[in-house]
Amino acid sequence: MRGGVRxxxxxxxxxxxxxxxxxxxxxxxxxxVRRVDxxxxxxxxxxxxxxxxxxxxxxxxxxxxxxxxxxxxxxxxTKGVGKSYEVKSQTGSALILRFGLKPLLENExxxxxxxxxxxxxxxxxxxxxxxxxxxxxxxxxxxxxxxxITPKRKAPNMVEGTLWVDPRDGTxxxxxxxxxxxPNPLSGPAKMMRQxxxxxxxxxxxxxxxxxxxxxxxxxxxxxxxxDYRVKTDKGGE
Numbered sequence: 001m002r003g004g005v006r007x008x009x010x011x012x013x014x015x016x017x018x019x020x021x022x023x024x025x026x027x028x029x030x031x032x033v034r035r036v037d038x039x040x041x042x043x044x045x046x047x048x049x050x051x052x053x054x055x056x057x058x059x060x061x062x063x064x065x066x067x068x069x070x071x072x073x074x075x076x077x078t079k080g081v082g083k084s085y086e087v088k089s090q091t092g093s094a095l096i097l098r099f100g101l102k103p104l105l106e107n108e109x110x111x112x113x114x115x116x117x118x119x120x121x122x123x124x125x126x127x128x129x130x131x132x133x134x135x136x137x138x139x140x141x142x143x144x145x146x147x148x149i150t151p152k153r154k155a156p157n158m159v160e161g162t163l164w165v166d167p168r169d170g171t172x173x174x175x176x177x178x179x180x181x182x183p184n185p186l187s188g189p190a191k192m193m194r195q196x197x198x199x200x201x202x203x204x205x206x207x208x209x210x211x212x213x214x215x216x217x218x219x220x221x222x223x224x225x226x227x228d229y230r231v232k233t234d235k236g237g238e
Contacts (some may be wrong), residue, residue, distance in 0.1 A: 013146045027145050028168055028180050033124050035170025040121045043202040049078045050231040058096050059221040069096035082112040111157055122172060127151055141171040142166045154180040172196050172203040199231050
């Protein structure tokens with residue numbers, strides 16, 4: 001009996017490994033990039049609106065247990081309008097809140113201007129994308145493949161690094177890398193990571209982390225948690 005269980009376990013492991021290998025080998029780079037582009041457009045075309053609660057925490061130095069500042073925001077997105085923010089609560093350093101988090105919200109609002117929002121997409125128009133052969137990772141409940149991404153221009157919102165995508169539909173599961181330009185002249189480019197969940201077929205951010213360092217203000221780490229999505233699409237309902 002034990003031998004049968006052991007054989008079955010090894011068979012499951014080998015099948016899982018073979019599945020990952022098949023994903024890595026079967027990826028057609030051009031086709032995958034087209035799926036990523038199509039997923040971007042589908043999200044913009046079909047998501048009419050959503051609300052989400054965003055919880056920001058900023059840590060200083062090596063203390064990752066006690067945030068120097070926190071802010072909870074209700075974000076509202078409306079197609080053709082962009083994003084708006086309602087601050088629900090804020091505590092901690094007034095300087096970080098005023099000169100760190102509030103400008104960040106304004107920057108996000110500017111990035112989501114309907115006239116220019118496509119400039120911030122992870123798409124082939126903005127990035128060179130190349131499949132990392134054999135690079136696969138289980139993210140949430142999805143088997144994802146990696147795309148090396150290199151921005152076609154330098155901007156604070158552009159990232160050089162790795163984009164993890166679902167090869168079946170091109171939706172994004174995770175991005176990690178380094179900003180090509182610092183938004184703050186007092187600090188270097190930030191190392192960042194953002195994870196996404198699939199809601200009604202569209203990628204929505206669920207967790208993010210950014211770390212920067214400066215000779216003037218030292219190390220700072222920002223963590224964002226996204227929760228309570230209410231998404232409305234042209235398919236109806238929420």
